[in-house]
Amino acid sequence: MIRFSDSLRMAMGGIFIHKSRSILTILGIVVGITSIMAVMSVGQSAEELVIGEIQRFGPANIFVLPGRQPSGPMDAAGTILNDSLKEKDFNDLKKKSNLPNAKNIIPYVFGYVTTSFESEVYDAMVIGGSEYMEKNFDLTVESGRFFDAVDIEQKERVVVLGSKIKEELFGNKDPIGEKIKLKDGKFRVIGILAPEGQGSFVDFNKSIVAPYTSVQQNVLGVHYFNRIVVEADSIESVPGTIRDIKTLLRNNHSIDDPEKDDFFIQTQEDIAERIKTITGILTVLLTSVAAISLIVGGIGIMNIMLVSVTERTREIGLRKALGATNKNILTQFLFEALLLTVIGGIIGVIGGSLLTGILSYAARALADLNFPYVFSVRGALWGICVSFVIGLAFGIFPARKAGQRSPIESLHYE
Amino acid sequence: MELIRTEKLEKTYIDEDVRTRAFFDVNLKINEGEFVSIVGPSGSGKSTLMQVLGYLDRPTGGKYFFEGKELKTYSDDELAHIRNEKIGFVFQAFNLLPRLSVLENVALPLMYRGIPIKERNKKARELIHLVELDDRIDFRTSKLSGGQKQRVAIARALVNNPKIIFADEPTGNLDSKSGGIILEFLQKLNEQGHTIVVVTHESYVAHAGERILHIVDGRIDKDERVEKRRIVKEEGFSK
Numbered sequence: 001m002i003r004f005s006d007s008l009r010m011a012m013g014g015i016f017i018h019k020s021r022s023i024l025t026i027l028g029i030v031v032g033i034t035s036i037m038a039v040m041s042v043g044q045s046a047e048e049l050v051i052g053e054i055q056r057f058g059p060a061n062i063f064v065l066p067g068r069q070p071s072g073p074m075d076a077a078g079t080i081l082n083d084s085l086k087e088k089d090f091n092d093l094k095k096k097s098n099l100p101n102a103k104n105i106i107p108y109v110f111g112y113v114t115t116s117f118e119s120e121v122y123d124a125m126v127i128g129g130s131e132y133m134e135k136n137f138d139l140t141v142e143s144g145r146f147f148d149a150v151d152i153e154q155k156e157r158v159v160v161l162g163s164k165i166k167e168e169l170f171g172n173k174d175p176i177g178e179k180i181k182l183k184d185g186k187f188r189v190i191g192i193l194a195p196e197g198q199g200s201f202v203d204f205n206k207s208i209v210a211p212y213t214s215v216q217q218n219v220l221g222v223h224y225f226n227r228i229v230v231e232a233d234s235i236e237s238v239p240g241t242i243r244d245i246k247t248l249l250r251n252n253h254s255i256d257d258p259e260k261d262d263f264f265i266q267t268q269e270d271i272a273e274r275i276k277t278i279t280g281i282l283t284v285l286l287t288s289v290a291a292i293s294l295i296v297g298g299i300g301i302m303n304i305m306l307v308s309v310t311e312r313t314r315e316i317g318l319r320k321a322l323g324a325t326n327k328n329i330l331t332q333f334l335f336e337a338l339l340l341t342v343i344g345g346i347i348g349v350i351g352g353s354l355l356t357g358i359l360s361y362a363a364r365a366l367a368d369l370n371f372p373y374v375f376s377v378r379g380a381l382w383g384i385c386v387s388f389v390i391g392l393a394f395g396i397f398p399a400r401k402a403g404q405r406s407p408i409e410s411l412h413y414e
Numbered sequence: 415m416e417l418i419r420t421e422k423l424e425k426t427y428i429d430e431d432v433r434t435r436a437f438f439d440v441n442l443k444i445n446e447g448e449f450v451s452i453v454g455p456s457g458s459g460k461s462t463l464m465q466v467l468g469y470l471d472r473p474t475g476g477k478y479f480f481e482g483k484e485l486k487t488y489s490d491d492e493l494a495h496i497r498n499e500k501i502g503f504v505f506q507a508f509n510l511l512p513r514l515s516v517l518e519n520v521a522l523p524l525m526y527r528g529i530p531i532k533e534r535n536k537k538a539r540e541l542i543h544l545v546e547l548d549d550r551i552d553f554r555t556s557k558l559s560g561g562q563k564q565r566v567a568i569a570r571a572l573v574n575n576p577k578i579i580f581a582d583e584p585t586g587n588l589d590s591k592s593g594g595i596i597l598e599f600l601q602k603l604n605e606q607g608h609t610i611v612v613v614t615h616e617s618y619v620a621h622a623g624e625r626i627l628h629i630v631d632g633r634i635d636k637d638e639r640v641e642k643r644r645i646v647k648e649e650g651f652s653k
Contacts, residue, residue: 001528003525319522321509323499323526323574328494406471407497
C-alpha cells in the first residue's frame, strides 16, 4: 500500500506542474472562503459591538418605551412620535409602594436641535435625563460637573457637552461657564464629557446632556418621555418588577386589554436576543450567497481535474503498468483536488481575516465606529472544512474516472 | 523451471460489432532464465500477446498460467501487484515521467509497494549504477538522450527484482549504437538469470535471444532455437 506522504508528494507534484493553472483554479474557492470568513467575522464583530453597547447598562435594567413593540427591524413607526409616557407615569413609577424592587427610575427625553456658540453652529442630539444618568450610561465627566437633583428640580438651563461638540463650538477654549444657544434659549455649560469610542446606540461625543425637566420645557417643548429606565435591585426581581410596571401603566392609561398597550417593555436580554437573531439571519443569508461562489469554484476544480486526467492518460497507464492499483490512481487525483481546495481554503481564511481587519479599521478610522476586530475561529474552521468537502465532492468524479482507466488503453492514448 | 504456459490463448477485440482477432491458438511455454524473442511484421499481434503475457490486458479465450497459477482468478488489484512485483517493462517509447528525476523514475515501482523513500532511493541508486547513469541521477528524464532514457527504463524494470522482463521494441527509437548498448544490457541481465522476452520486428534484434517465436497473422508460425546467437558485446550491433 502506498504511503500517505507519497500520495501527498505526488499530489503536490501534480498541482505544481501547471502553477498558473492551479492558481486560477483555486480562485473561485479563495473568493468563496474569503467572503464566508469576512461575513462571519464582520457579523460577529457587529454583534459584539451592539451587545457590548447594550451591556453598558447593568443587566437589571428594564426599558419602558412608548407605543407598541416593533414587529421587526423595519417596523420603527410604532415607537416614533409616541407620547404615551407622561410625567404622572414617571412619578407613579418612582413610588416605592408601586415598584418595591426598583432602585432607580431614570426618564429620558431626546431630540435633534441646532446649537450654536458665537458663529459656530452644530446639529446635536439633546438628551434629557436625571442625575442617575451619569451612572446609568457609565459616563465620565472630564471637566466641570454633571447636573444634579437641584438642577432638575429648578429646571436649570444647564448643559454638559459631548467632546466633539465642545471641540466644534469652542476649539481649544474652556467652555465651562460659557453660554451656548439651544434652539432659541441660552444654556450655561457646566461640564464636558470625556471622549469615548462610538457604539451603535448613542454617540455621546456628539450629544448634549441636560436635566430632563429643562429639556422638556425649554428645548423640546414636550410633556412626555421617550424612555423610562427602571433599574431593578437584582436580576431576580426583573420579572416581578416588569409585572408591577405593566399593572401600573395599564391602570394609569385605563387599558384592560394587554393587546391594546400603548407602551412596551424591553430587557437587556430581549434586546440582545433580538440583535443576535437579526445578525444571525443576516450572516446565514450572506453566507449562502458566498456559498454559491464555492459551488462555482468546485465546478471549476472538477473541470480542471477532468482536463488533467485526460492530459495525463499516458501517465495513468504507465503508473498502472508499474503496479499502481485503481485505488492508488484515484487517491492520487483526489488528493490533488483536495490539496487545491484546501490551499484555496487556507488562502481564503487568511484573505477573509485581512479583509475583516481592513473593514474594521476603516469603520474605526472613517466612520469613527468602535468596531472591534474579531477573527472568527468558527468561520476559519468552517472555511477549511467546507473547502475540504468541496474538494471531495467535486474531485471524486474525475479521480474515479482516472482510477478506472484500463492500463493498456491509457498507455496507447494519443 | 516453467514460468509461463499458455493453452489456446486468444485475444479478440470487438469494436462496433467488428471482431478483430489480435492473436489466437497460442500455445507456448517459457522457462525461467530464457531469452525469448517474439518477431513478426506490424499488426501480427506480437505486441498484444506481450501485453497479455505482461498482465496489462486480459485474454478473451484460452488459459494463461504464470508460475503455475491461472490468470483468470486474479482481480484487477492482484494483477497490479503482480505487475509491480514480478514483471518489468521496457517500452519502445521509454514511458518515463518527464517531470521526475532519473532517481524518482527508477524508484517509482517501489513506491507502489509502500517502501520508504530512503530504502527506495538506495535500491534505485544501485540500479542506476548498473546502467551506468550515476552522473545523470538527478537529471529530469526529459533532459536525457534516447539511449539514456531506455537505460533508465531498464533500471526501473529491474528495481523490484522481477521474474521476467518484457521489452517491446526496446531499440525501435534508438540509433544503432544506443540500441547495441540496450541489447547488451538485456543479454547481461539474462546471463545473471533474468528471464527476458523481447518483442521486435527486426531479425537482428531477435537474434540476440536464444529462442525466436515467429508470429504471423495472430498465430505462432514457428518456434525456433537460435543456432548462432548474436552476442552483442563481442560482435557489436549494426542495423
